[in-house]
Structures are given as structure tokens and as C-alpha cells.
Amino acid sequence: MKAAPSPILMLFLVVFVNMAGFGVVLPVFPFIGTALGADPAAVTLAMGTYSLGQFLGAPLWGKLSDRTGRRPVLLLCLVGSILAYVAMAFAHDILALGAARLFAGLMAGNIGVAFAYAGDVSAPADRPKAMGILGAAFGLGFIMGPAIGGLIAGQNPGLADFARVCWAGAALTGVATLLVLALLRESLTPERRAAVLAAGGGPGMGQLFGTKPVVIALMALSFLMIGAAAMMETVFAIFVHDRFAWGARDVGLSFALFGVITAGLQGGAAAPLMRRFGARAMAGAGIAAYGVGVAATALMPTPALMLVASCVTAVGVGLFSPAYQVMVADVSEDRDRGLINGLTQGISSLGRFVGPAVSGSFYQGIGPAAPFLIGAGVMAVALLLLLSMRPKVAHAHP
Known part of the structure; x- marks a missing residue:
């Protein structure tokens, strides 16, 4: 890549810390929420406020970074994330936990800015590799975050164990903040920012959608994919506990396994696969794999078979995510890169809010398999949407 190693490494760290922050409480939060007297619907809704915060914050941070x-x-968002962990450590009811997660999500809206930075410093031919590296950070965040949370909290966590998880997240984010402060240089030089400002400071959302309607289609695609994934993630701990008597440590290690698969695909296989087949085809394969895997997860009769099926969903995410980011980067330029990445990351965060908001109700009202089977149906819709997109726009072939 033409970019120096240190910027991509620092961006990797930013994305990793944000995803670890999302994942570190996944194996613990349902148990803590239940201990506080909350039902599954309230627990999944409180967990989902993190993604609601990302939805609200990502477009604003992206537009601000363009200017x-x-x-x-x-840096501002990393410092805010530290404060959010501290707030969670001192929360002792489900409302306070949900509010702290909301603030954490607002601060995690900088993921779109990280991808915009990668777009700033990578040539089109290098983007599959750059986006694959950042995509791998998502996977590794799911390796380390849930694994750290599950191992620190133990098999039967209490409030004190949850607080220790939060302090570990704050410490990890603090290290990342210091490294970014010391080593990350600005990618939008004064000259490039002056050019953006001279052109009117970049388009507003209405103007952007009018000139680049493909952004709307990309946003819808992200919403469907991430919303379905979030339904599975937020009820997985409850599902395997009810069906197979798994505890927090089992759930954490399972998420770690999913992260290994996702990170391996994104960090190693993404670039050569996209060079051979193109981003659109790879995104379609990811959607199809996720749909098959999430449906099979609900139907498998034994823990081993269920885990194999869940690993297929990790393959789907590992194929889809870097391909999707290349498609986004290929419709972006200096004046709107932060806004477009903020919008696409924000709408994916809305999916991460809507998925948890309904998954608990589906689980209670319809049955334990419902969130998984409905997610598979959503994947069918996403695949049809991708196929309907014009190939000359959706097929980001390096």
C-alpha cells in the first residue's frame, strides 16, 4: 500500500477498540440485566442503545471530519469512550446501563471516520487491502472483546465482575488514545480541507442523495445485513443458555471463535477474492452464507452442530464487510467521504439498534428460533436488493 504502515495500524486500533467495546459486554450484559430484574426484551433494548448512539453520532462525526x-x-471520540466505560462501571440498574451504552455508542460513531481516513490515504487499487485490514479489526474486536468480558466476569457474573469488565475496556481505550495522539498524523491536509471548504464545505445529505442515489441503496443494504446480525448477537447468549445451559464464559469463547473466522477472512482472503470476483459478487456470497448459517443455528439439535452453523454466519460477515466498504469507498471523494462513511456506518448502527430492539420480543412472543429464522428472511431481501443495484455502480472491481 502507498500509505505508511503506521496510519493503517492506528486505524486498525481505533476500529478494534470500538468493536471490542461493543463486544466486551455481550456475554455479560444479559446475565447482569436478568440479575437486575429486567426481562429479555428490556435487556436487548438496553444493549441496543449502543448502536442507536452510533446511528445518531456517525453522520455528525463524519461531516465534522470533512471540515x-x-x-x-x-481523539475526541476515544476520550468519550473512556468516560462511557466509567459510567457503566458505576451503573446499578438497567436504565443507567442503557444510558451509558447510548453515550458509548455516540462516541463509537467515529468508525466511519476511520474508514474515511483509510479512503484518504489509499489509492483505488489498494482499497481492498486497506478495507480488509480494517474489516479484520471488526473480527478481532469480536475475538478479544467477548473473550475478555467472559473470562474476566467468569461463569456466573455479578455486578462487581461487570464493573471489572468496564474498567478493562476503559484501560484498553486509554492505550489506544495515547497511541493515536502520539503516532497518527492528519490525512486531510490543510490544502485538501481548503479545497473542500472552497467547494462549499461538502454536500448536505439532501444534495448527496440527489447526486449519488446509490448511497441510499448502500445504506439500505447495510441496514438489512447488520440488523439481522444484531438480532442473532443479542439473543445468542439467552438462546444457548436456555437450550444448552451455556454460561457467560461459553458464550464469550464462542464469540471469540466467530471473530477468528471473520478476521481471518477479512485480513487475508478479502483482497485476493475481490480482485478475482469483484466486490459485488463477494458481498452477495457473504449475504447468502449468513442467511444459511443463521437459519441453521436455530434448527441444529446439538451444541456442536449449532456452533458449526453459527460459524457459517461468521464466514458470511467476513465476506460481506470488506466488499461493502470497497463499494462505499468507490462512490466517495474528498468532499463527501466522511459524510458518506458516516451515513453508511450510522445506518448500520441503526440496524444494530433495531435488531436488538425486536429480537427479545420475537424470542419471547414467537419462540426461541424466531429471531434467527426472521434474520434469514431478511437476508433474502438483502440479496435481492444487491442484485437490483446497477452493476456499473455496485460492482467495485479493483
Whole structure:
């Protein structure tokens, strides 16, 4: 890649910390929520406020980074994430936990800024590799986050164990903040920012949608894929506990396994696969794999078979995510890169809110398999949407 190793490494760290922050409480939060007297619907809704915060914050941070630069926005959000962990450590009811997760999500809206930075410093031919590396950070975040949370909390966690998980997340984010402060340079030089401002400061959302309607289709695609994934993630712990008597440590290690698969695909196989087949085809394969895997997860009769099926969903995410980011990067330019990445990341965060908001109700009202089977149906819709997109726009072939 033409970019120096240190910027991509720092971006990797930013994305990793944000995803670890999302994942670190996944194996613990349902048990803590239940201990506080909340039902599954309330627990999944409180977990989902993190993604609601991302939805609200991502477009704003992206637009701000187009005007002021990427680095100050990344640093501000990292400091805010530390404060959010502290708030969670001192929360003792489901409402306070949900509010702290909402603030954490607002600060995690900088993931779109990280992808915009990668777009700033990578040539089109290098983007599959750059986006694959950042995509791998998502996977590794799911390896380390749930694994750390599950191992620190133990098999039967209490409030004190949950607080220790939060302090570990704060410490990890603090290290990332110091490294970014010391090593990450600004990607939007004064000259490039001046050019954006001279052109009117970049388009507003209405103007952007009018000139680049493909952004709307990309947003819808992300919403469907991430919403279905979030339904599975937020009820998985409850599902395997009810069906197979799994505890927090079992769930954490399972998420770690999913992360290994996702990170391996995104960090190693994404670039050569996209060079051979193109981003659109790879995104379609990811959607199909996720749909098959999530349906099979609900239907498998033994823990081993269920885990194999769940690993197929990890393959789907590992194929889809880097392909999708290349498709987004290929419709972006300096004046709107932060906004477009903020919008696409924001709408994916809305999916991460809507999925948990309904998954608990589906689980209670319809049955334990319902969130998984409905997610598979959503994947069928997503695949049809992708196929309907014009190939000359959706097929980001390096």
C-alpha cells in the first residue's frame, strides 16, 4: 500500500477498540440485566442503545471530519469512550446501563471516520487491502472483546465482575488514545480541507442523495445485513443458555471463535477474492452464507452442530464487510467521504439498534428460533436488493 504502515495500524486500533467495546459486554450484559430484574426484551433494548448512539453520532462525526480533519474527531471520540466505560462501571440498574451504552455508542460513531481516513490515504487499487485490514479489526474486536468480558466476569457474573469488565475496556481505550495522539498524523491536509471548504464545505445529505442515489441503496443494504446480525448477537447468549445451559464464559469463547473466522477472512482472503470476483459478487456470497448459517443455528439439535452453523454466519460477515466498504469507498471523494462513511456506518448502527430492539420480543412472543429464522428472511431481501443495484455502480472491481 502507498500509505505508511503506521496510519493503517492506528486505524486498525481505533476500529478494534470500538468493536471490542461493543463486544466486551455481550456475554455479560444479559446475565447482569436478568440479575437486575429486567426481562429479555428490556435487556436487548438496553444493549441496543449502543448502536442507536452510533446511528445518531456517525453522520455528525463524519461531516465534522470533512471540515476539521479526521484526527481530532478520532481523539475526541476515544476520550468519550473512556468516560462511557466509567459510567457503566458505576451503573446499578438497567436504565443507567442503557444510558451509558447510548453515550458509548455516540462516541463509537467515529468508525466511519476511520474508514474515511483509510479512503484518504489509499489509492483505488489498494482499497481492498486497506478495507480488509480494517474489516479484520471488526473480527478481532469480536475475538478479544467477548473473550475478555467472559473470562474476566467468569461463569456466573455479578455486578462487581461487570464493573471489572468496564474498567478493562476503559484501560484498553486509554492505550489506544495515547497511541493515536502520539503516532497518527492528519490525512486531510490543510490544502485538501481548503479545497473542500472552497467547494462549499461538502454536500448536505439532501444534495448527496440527489447526486449519488446509490448511497441510499448502500445504506439500505447495510441496514438489512447488520440488523439481522444484531438480532442473532443479542439473543445468542439467552438462546444457548436456555437450550444448552451455556454460561457467560461459553458464550464469550464462542464469540471469540466467530471473530477468528471473520478476521481471518477479512485480513487475508478479502483482497485476493475481490480482485478475482469483484466486490459485488463477494458481498452477495457473504449475504447468502449468513442467511444459511443463521437459519441453521436455530434448527441444529446439538451444541456442536449449532456452533458449526453459527460459524457459517461468521464466514458470511467476513465476506460481506470488506466488499461493502470497497463499494462505499468507490462512490466517495474528498468532499463527501466522511459524510458518506458516516451515513453508511450510522445506518448500520441503526440496524444494530433495531435488531436488538425486536429480537427479545420475537424470542419471547414467537419462540426461541424466531429471531434467527426472521434474520434469514431478511437476508433474502438483502440479496435481492444487491442484485437490483446497477452493476456499473455496485460492482467495485479493483
